[in-house]
Amino acid sequence: MAAGFLQRERIIAPPGWSRWLIPPAALSIHLAIGQAYAWSVFKAPLEKGLGISGVESALPFTLGIIMLGISAAVFGTRVDANGPRWAMFVSSCCFVSGFLISALGLWLGQYWLVVVGYGFVGGIGLGIGYISPVSTLIKWFPDRPGLATGIAIMGFGGGALIASPLTSQLLAAFGGTGDSPDVHGIAQTFLVMGLIYAVFMSVGWLLIRVPAEGWRPAGWDPSMGRQSAMITRSHVSARNAIKTPQFWLLWVVLCFNVTAGIGILERANPIFIDFFRNSTPAEVLAAAAVGFVSILSLANSLGRLLWSSVSDYLGRKNMYRIYLGVGALLYLTLTLTTNSNRVVFLLCSILILSFYGAGFATVPAYLRDLFGTYQVGAIHGRLLTAWSTAGVLGPLIVNAVADAQIAAGVQGPGRYTPAFMVMIVLLVIGFISNELIRPVNEKYHEPAAAEAGAKTGVQA
Structure with missing residues (x-):
């Protein structure tokens, strides 16, 4: 039943469905995964708290970007076949799991779990989550595809504007800043951010719809x-x-x-x-x-x-x-x-x-x-x-x-x-x-x- 709920056939938009509900659904995913651009906020606390180098602190981000491209390439056909709700749900699970695995790794003092969690598992969520809202918006906005994709991908670029102050405030609240940051405080930051993004991204895969067969925007003629x-x-x-x-x-x-x-x-x-x-x-x-x-x-x-x-x-x-x-x-x-x-x-x-x-x-x-x-x-x-x-x-x-x-x-x-x-x-x-x-x-x-x-x- 759960699988059926995620499939394309369950999210075909009924008559009268407003296509302008789709950009917010896409933004809820892209604003979340755009957190990757705010990774630098974690760098100094991790380096000071764990005594690691700048190269080591960059590993989760670098691996995440690599996995973004690989997962988007590997799972792209399945994303198209199964539909955007399935893809956005899988993206949410992977991206949130990356934060939770990272939190566990820091709590246990195992930095390699941060690399695996945020970089590998979270990176898969980045790739799947990146492409699905974009391809859906193109189908909803055949008259303005540039505007549609711009709305979604603007969210990825702007994700850091939300994530940077949020991360800084959580680190400060849990004692994860300063010259001797509490590693457990950094772990708590990862945990709370993972839970916040779990709720935020759920809005996207619950709201997303695909257009019915033969649908086109009112008054739009492709030949014109x-x-x-x-x-x-x-x-x-x-x-x-x-x-x-x-x-x-x-x-x-x-x-x-x-x-x-x-x-x-x-x-x-x-x-x-x-x-x-x-x-x-x-x-x-x-x-x-x-x-x-x-x-x-x-x-x-x-x-x-x-x-x-x-x-x-x-x-x-x-x-x-x-x-x-x-x-x-x-x-x-x-x-x-x-x-x-x-x-x-x-x-x-x-x-x-x-x-x-x-x-x-x-x-x-x-x-x-x-x-x-x-x-x-x-x-x-x-x-x-x-x-x-x-x-x-x-x-x-x-x-x-x-x-x-x-x-x-x-x-x-x-x-x-x-x-x-x-x-x-x-x-x-x-x-x-x-x-x-x-x-x-x-x-x-x-x-x-x-x-x-x-x-x-x-x-x-």
Whole structure:
């Protein structure tokens, strides 16, 4: 009975169901799993409380991002087949279990359980939870797919805005802060956060619905929508999608766009300090750097909604021309101006991070344009392996270059400008890859039976 409650057939929306109830359901999942971006709040307490290094304290987050891509790729087809309630329920169970296992590990003094719990088990929840709301929203908003995916993925980017203060307050309440934090207090924080997210995420899988067969928005005529050779009316399966050059070109586009953004995001605080150490009083610099990180987090979140919504009018390919081409010029500006103008530095950084977030939000609609709605969740899941790769590649480039420059005695912006030049090259490669994307060859299209099933998301 429980399994039946989770299946797609049980959540077909009745007549009159408002599609605007679906974005809150999606947000309840994405705002929760977006907590991953707030992992840095745990880093200092864990390092001081357990006596571990910065590399060790980053392991749960790194493994979580890797598992996000792997689980999205592995379980993507099953997510499409079983429906969003099943997927969101499984995501909730895995993500919450990650917190509970971590709490147990810290209570017992076994840090490896934190890595396994938060990183491996929780990371599976990240991947499954990430793709399911997105593919469902695309089906509910065929008239505005960019807006729909932007709403959901904005939640993932904004999750840290909720999780950061919540984590800080709980750590302080349980004695998990200071120079000698109580490890049991950190464990209690994980426990309480797990319970909070269990309730919060339940709203999503209880509320979610899929449209009935033949449903379309009132007054919407597909033939009157935006026409483009890049927007297909056919459908491609996940199995065939990975055989197309379009999939792998888009994989490169997403990977290098994410690499360029996550590199600066991961090391934002020290980058700001090194750029303006000589022009800002020490007592102001630390607070300004914290503010800089918050501004970038906000740009990351808002860019997902703003730019992906614009893509409904300008087209997905044109938007990636902006993300990649303008992004390369912004990095070039940072490299040439260094610390000479704080306003220029701030504007460039904000735009780079807004393009970083927008890349995530726009890519599901790009996939829908190229491959149709049939198994788009599974295709999206496979594409997210590009994120896993970039999650390692971006920080590795920036940190390796910075460490080498520091070892060589380089001070200030010079510690990062070589890495920025690498980012420019990657963005140019991504720009070229985007230019090479063409409509998918008809030989990869599904037969009529599959196309009919795609109207309701039912697999042929």
